[in-house]
Amino acid sequence: MMASKQPATRWAWVEIDRGALRRNVRAFKALLGPRQKMCCVVKADAYGHGAVECARVMHSMGVDMFAVATVSEGAELREAGISAPILMLSEPPISAIPELIAHEIMPSVYTTEFALAYGECAVQAGTVGKYHLAIETGMNRIGVHYTEALEFMRGIDFHRGIECDGVFTHFATADDPDGWDYKLQCRRFDEAVAALRDAGLSCGTVHCDNTPATILDASTHYDMVRVGVGLYGLQPCDATRPRISLEPVMSVRARVTRTAHPAMGEGVGYGFTYRVPRTAVQICTLPLGYADGLSRTLSNRMEVLYRGERVRQVGNICMDQCMVAIHATPIHPIPEAEYGDTMTIIGRDGHEEITMDEMAELRGTINYEVACNFGMRLEKVYL
């Protein structure tokens, strides 16, 4: 049943099920060989799930590395005492280098200017700056073009202040590992890695798989996989569903802060996009809105769970609040809500469930974005 742990100051919150997170980590570890490492992607506050708390759980399970998107995300983990290697998945500006070195955050590297500046700064600090070489193989986002990887490395490898700890690329179409685009990226990556090795350069940890590639194609696990969304119990695409069983980690709940029975014809919310259609409609207010990740595009289109039943959200979703309508009918006599009753925006209640996927579909986006959005302002409680 629903957990009783709640924040003291607000009747809307995100629940994080650490048991589910552990089981998902285990499910991914089971896909890997004994020598293959796991890098847990905890960027964007662990996809909204809380990076520090999630990283602690993952760390306790012996994962090998964490990946973040920004310097401050890496610094947050360090300040919380996370000691595992941290990889930043892009190259920050040169002005960020002192912070990288102070917190031992490995940047991805793909410009010579950055690499040499990183080396200089590391020498001055009396250390060696580890980095991962990002190789561009087709996504056209970041990295050194695969045909230029060797030349690039020759241009920086002399520097005693830096050390290549890994080489990686990123797939654009990992949901379709039988497709030509994916296979081409694989071939280009293999080619670049082989060129580096043939020239006697050390590649360190070679890695390319995100969640879908990790699940769908064991042949590209190489030395390490970078798993993100799957750890949080979200399927990255339909193809992975039959291949791995994952448990959603995040639920979103709120308690009713007001109930009322406006007269038939009364409007609800900004612009009166909903009008009470008949008598005996109960309007309940929930204290979360679009600033909490409940996108305004869902207005009048989404449902929430109340006592294991679906009830409709009505009126435009406000920044910090939204309303739902309960109408009992003779054939469906759902009881009315009371002040303080809990409703479920994402998650299970009884036999019903509203998934991130359902909400993503309604919003015209992916579950990744829905989870990130709910993490932005709502307080998290860890079960």
Ligand SMILES: *Cc1c(COP(=O)(O)O)cnc(C)c1O
């Ligand atoms: C976000 C990201 C990942 C993780 O992707 P998921 O699909 O969430 O597993 C892996 N590698 C890079 C470079 C990324 O940016």
